[in-house]
Amino acid sequence: MRKLLDVGLPMVALTLLVVGGYWGLFVAPTEREMGEVYRIIYVHVPAAWVAMIAFTVTMIASVTYLFNGRWGADILAEASAEVGVFFSVLVLFTGSVWGKPTWGVYWTWDPRLTTAAIMTFSFAGYLALRHFVDVPEKRATWAAVTAVIIYVDIPLVWFSVKWWNTLHQVQSSPQTVSSEMVMPLRISAFAFLFAYLFFTRLRHQIGRQRLDIELGELPPAGMRGV
Amino acid sequence: MSSVSNREGQIASVSLRDSRPGILKTAWGIFKKDLLLEWRGRARINATIFFAVLTLLLFSFAMGPSHKLLVQTAPGFLWLAVFLSSIMSLSESMRLETENDALEGLRLLPVWPLSVFLGKAAVNSLFLIALSLVLVPVGMAIYGVELRLGVEILLLIFVLGCLGISAPGTLYSAITVQARARDVLLPLLLFPIIIPVLLAAVKATSLVIQGDPMVQLYGWMMLLFGFTAVYWVVCSLLFHRVVED
Numbered sequence: 520m521r522k523l524l525d526v527g528l529p530m531v532a533l534t535l536l537v538v539g540g541y542w543g544l545f546v547a548p549t550e551r552e553m554g555e556v557y558r559i560i561y562v563h564v565p566a567a568w569v570a571m572i573a574f575t576v577t578m579i580a581s582v583t584y585l586f587n588g589r590w591g592a593d594i595l596a597e598a599s600a601e602v603g604v605f606f607s608v609l610v611l612f613t614g615s616v617w618g619k620p621t622w623g624v625y626w627t628w629d630p631r632l633t634t635a636a637i638m639t640f641s642f643a644g645y646l647a648l649r650h651f652v653d654v655p656e657k658r659a660t661w662a663a664v665t666a667v668i669i670y671v672d673i674p675l676v677w678f679s680v681k682w683w684n685t686l687h688q689v690q691s692s693p694q695t696v697s698s699e700m701v702m703p704l705r706i707s708a709f710a711f712l713f714a715y716l717f718f719t720r721l722r723h724q725i726g727r728q729r730l731d732i733e734l735g736e737l738p739p740a741g742m743r744g745v
Numbered sequence: 746m747s748s749v750s751n752r753e754g755q756i757a758s759v760s761l762r763d764s765r766p767g768i769l770k771t772a773w774g775i776f777k778k779d780l781l782l783e784w785r786g787r788a789r790i791n792a793t794i795f796f797a798v799l800t801l802l803l804f805s806f807a808m809g810p811s812h813k814l815l816v817q818t819a820p821g822f823l824w825l826a827v828f829l830s831s832i833m834s835l836s837e838s839m840r841l842e843t844e845n846d847a848l849e850g851l852r853l854l855p856v857w858p859l860s861v862f863l864g865k866a867a868v869n870s871l872f873l874i875a876l877s878l879v880l881v882p883v884g885m886a887i888y889g890v891e892l893r894l895g896v897e898i899l900l901l902i903f904v905l906g907c908l909g910i911s912a913p914g915t916l917y918s919a920i921t922v923q924a925r926a927r928d929v930l931l932p933l934l935l936f937p938i939i940i941p942v943l944l945a946a947v948k949a950t951s952l953v954i955q956g957d958p959m960v961q962l963y964g965w966m967m968l969l970f971g972f973t974a975v976y977w978v979v980c981s982l983l984f985h986r987v988v989e990d
Binding site: 576637640667669 | 976
């Protein structure tokens with residue numbers, strides 16, 4: 520099963536990424552108003568979804584750790600947060616690239632954009648905290664507390680920025696997006712989801728081994744389990 | 746046999762309950778202790794006030810002497826000065842406890858961690874409010890700002906804002922003071938979280954300065970209040986995980 524996941528996850532992710540990318544770039548029709556530049560949604564939107572999933576997994580794993588104190592939950596929280604920060608930086612980058620030709624600016628103070636940026640910085644702080652604490656038990660507990668605080672903040676940030684300034688695409692749904700554009704978007708979304716699972720799983724394995732070394736419980740090479 | 750163990754259990758729980766004084770009473774004790782410590786030294790409040798006023802001056806040097814521009818940007822600068830100085834005072838409030846293992850001693854006492862949080866957060870709030878009481882008149886003077894609405898509303902905004910900074914600030918400073926690189930970590934963790942406070946407080950302050958024809962002030966005050974209430978509750982619930990071993 521482990522071997523299957525080791526090989527299967529990256530294979531599936533890569534295949535879907537290629538298919539979704541090709542479909543999005545060459546098959547899907549050109550958008551009426553934005554032209555070709557809209558095609559960045561096949562990266563931007565799935566990355567945003569996956570980043571949201573990643574941070575939610577971190578939050579759930581953190582709460583789980585606070586209740587049962589299992590190392591697995593802590594390692595998962597860290598792995599997912601790291602992958603989440605990667606994807607949310609990707610979201611901010613692709614958003615800016617798209618924003619320049621569409622809105623005329625790289626950056627606007629729109630609620631979703633700004634909330635995404637603040638969330639990215641918050642979780643970057645979370646990862647920094649993890650690096651600066653050496654005792655594994657303390658690191659796990661403090662990081663979990665921090666993750667909960669950050670997650671509570673997200674709706675507050677969203678509302679405050681929304682009142683403060685507003686300008687963003689009205690959220691699209693499959694009904695408002697042309698059916699020819701929905702399919703490649705779905706494929707890309709699954710591609711990113713599998714990429715997330717692959718990265719997080721890999722990061723989880725590394726985290727587990729690091730922790731084993733820290734706790735002095737590393738089994739002999741060759742018997743290292745996940 | 747079971748009745749004996751029950752009775753012992755009761756006795757044990759009674760004596761445990763007796764050994765821990767009320768949460769608020771202990772919090773009040775910690776509040777007084779910190780205030781006394783600060784009063785004896787007065788180093789923290791002096792340094793913080795000078796630092797805050799200095800940042801106000803730096804902001805105005807960076808913007809140039811244009812009166813109109815300074816009036817427009819005054820609310821933002823005032824709050825940025827409070828934010829930046831809050832880092833100094835928050836980390837100092839917890840650093841006190843690391844000297845001579847004071848935190849360890851506090852942990853060994855039969856004291857609710859919640860009391861420690863409430864006491865510390867109250868002192869930090871009071872401290873920031875006191876700082877604002879100096880900072881606002883100074884800022885208004887050097888930026889040439891006049892108020893359209895009442896000064897009591899401004900006071901309320903600053904009280905709410907300082908309470909909002911203090912709750913997560915106290916919790917995070919309890920974490921960072923025990924970590925490496927604490928001077929970098931505290932702002933890195935705290936600032937992204939309290940951005941809603943900055944937005945709401947700056948907007949509300951500028952409405953007090955420029956007038957509020959659209960009646961937006963109430964909404965911003967409610968946002969400030971909501972943030973403060975949420976974080977006082979959340980941090981109260983989480984604080985014991987941060988200080989316990």
